[in-house]
Amino acid sequence: MRRSRKPTPQTIAVVLALADNPSGWSHGYHLCRQLGLKAGTVYPILMRLAERGQVETAWETDPPSGRPARHLYRLSGEGARLAEELRAAAAAEIPRTSRSGGVIRPALGEAF
Amino acid sequence: MTTRRTGWIVGALAVALVLSMIAPGAVIVLAVPVAVVGSILTRRRPTGHEDRDVAERLVAAAATLTSERTSSDGEQVDWGAAVRAELATITVPRERRRFAVGAAVALLGRPHSRRSFVVAAAVAVAFGAGVLGISRAGLGDDGLGSVTMLLPPVMLFAIAYLCARSTRSLRFGLETGVVAALTTLVAVAVVYGVEAARWYHVAPDVSVLDGDHVDFDSTRAAVLDVVHPIILLVHLVFWSPWPVLGAWAGREHRGPPPADA
Numbered sequence: 001m002r003r004s005r006k007p008t009p010q011t012i013a014v015v016l017a018l019a020d021n022p023s024g025w026s027h028g029y030h031l032c033r034q035l036g037l038k039a040g041t042v043y044p045i046l047m048r049l050a051e052r053g054q055v056e057t058a059w060e061t062d063p064p065s066g067r068p069a070r071h072l073y074r075l076s077g078e079g080a081r082l083a084e085e086l087r088a089a090a091a092a093e094i095p096r097t098s099r100s101g102g103v104i105r106p107a108l109g110e111a112f
Numbered sequence: 113m114t115t116r117r118t119g120w121i122v123g124a125l126a127v128a129l130v131l132s133m134i135a136p137g138a139v140i141v142l143a144v145p146v147a148v149v150g151s152i153l154t155r156r157r158p159t160g161h162e163d164r165d166v167a168e169r170l171v172a173a174a175a176t177l178t179s180e181r182t183s184s185d186g187e188q189v190d191w192g193a194a195v196r197a198e199l200a201t202i203t204v205p206r207e208r209r210r211f212a213v214g215a216a217v218a219l220l221g222r223p224h225s226r227r228s229f230v231v232a233a234a235v236a237v238a239f240g241a242g243v244l245g246i247s248r249a250g251l252g253d254d255g256l257g258s259v260t261m262l263l264p265p266v267m268l269f270a271i272a273y274l275c276a277r278s279t280r281s282l283r284f285g286l287e288t289g290v291v292a293a294l295t296t297l298v299a300v301a302v303v304y305g306v307e308a309a310r311w312y313h314v315a316p317d318v319s320v321l322d323g324d325h326v327d328f329d330s331t332r333a334a335v336l337d338v339v340h341p342i343i344l345l346v347h348l349v350f351w352s353p354w355p356v357l358g359a360w361a362g363r364e365h366r367g368p369p370p371a372d373a
Binding site (some may be wrong): 012027028029032039040041042043044047057067068069071106 | 158191193194195196197198200202209210212213214215216217218219221222
C-alpha cells in the first residue's frame, strides 16, 4: 500500500511548472532555473513522480551534434489530475495565507 | 594497461604476503578475489574522456556508482545518463559545478532497493545458522574465529558480484553486499553471544573465539569477551573491501553499459 503524504512546496512547484509548460516536454536543468531550485531538489522529485507514473519521460530524438540526447519530462494523465488538485488546494489556501500574513517564497511563488 | 596489470599483481602479492604472516589459510581464500578483480579491471578499455572537468567527473562517478538499467516496473531508466546529458548543455563553470553537486546528491540519495535487504537478511540468517551448526558440532582447536573471519569475505564478494552482474547495477551489488556485511555482523554477534554462554557451561575455560584456554569468572564475562566492540570492528574492517570489490567486478564483467554512462 502506497503512503499518501502531502506534497512538499517544491514538489508542488515542479508539478505546476510541468503543467504550465505549453510545449509539453521540459528539461531538468530548465526546471531548476525556472523554479530557483537546485538539481539535488528537482531530480529526486522527478524520480519520485516518474516512479509513481505521474511524470512521463523520454529522450530527445534528434539532439544537435556534439552533445548527448537530453532527458525530457511531462505530466502523465495521472500527473495532470494531481496538478489540478494542487491548483485547487493552492487556490483554497491563498485567502487563508493572506489572512494569516504568510509569505510564499519568491522563487517558488513563480510557479504558482 | 601493462602497468595496471603489474600493479594488481604486486598488490595481490603484497596482500598475500601480509596475510601469510597472520593466517596462512587466508592467502588462498582472500587472494582469489584480488586476482579476479585485477584480471577483470585490467581488461578495461580506455574511456577517452580524460579531459573531463570536475563537474563531469563528479556526475560520472555518481552515475557509475548508481547505475541500473531497469526500474521496478521494467521500464528503462538511466538517471545517471539523464543528468550527464543535462550537464553537457551547461557551459558556465560555476553553474556546472553547482548542477553536478546537486545531481550527484540526487543520484546517490535515491531510495534503496527492498530486494537488497531481503537478500542481506537471508544471507545473515544462513551464515548465522551455519556458524551455530559448526559450534554445536564442536569448537575444535581454532574456535569459531577463523570461520567468521575468513568465510564472510568470500561470501560477501560472491553475493555482491552476483547481484551486480545479474542486474547490471553496481548500486544493487554494493547495497546488497554492504547491507549483507552489516546483517551478517549482527548474526555473528548473536551466535557468538549465545554460544559463549552455552560453552561456558560446557567448558568454562575455553574461548569460543579461538579455542584458547581463558579463565572466565562468569557467563557474562565469557559473552562480553567475544562480542566485544573491538572484535566486531575487526571483523567489519576485514570484510568491508570484499562486497565493494565484488560489486565492482560484477558490473565490470559485463563490460561498459551500452549508454554513455
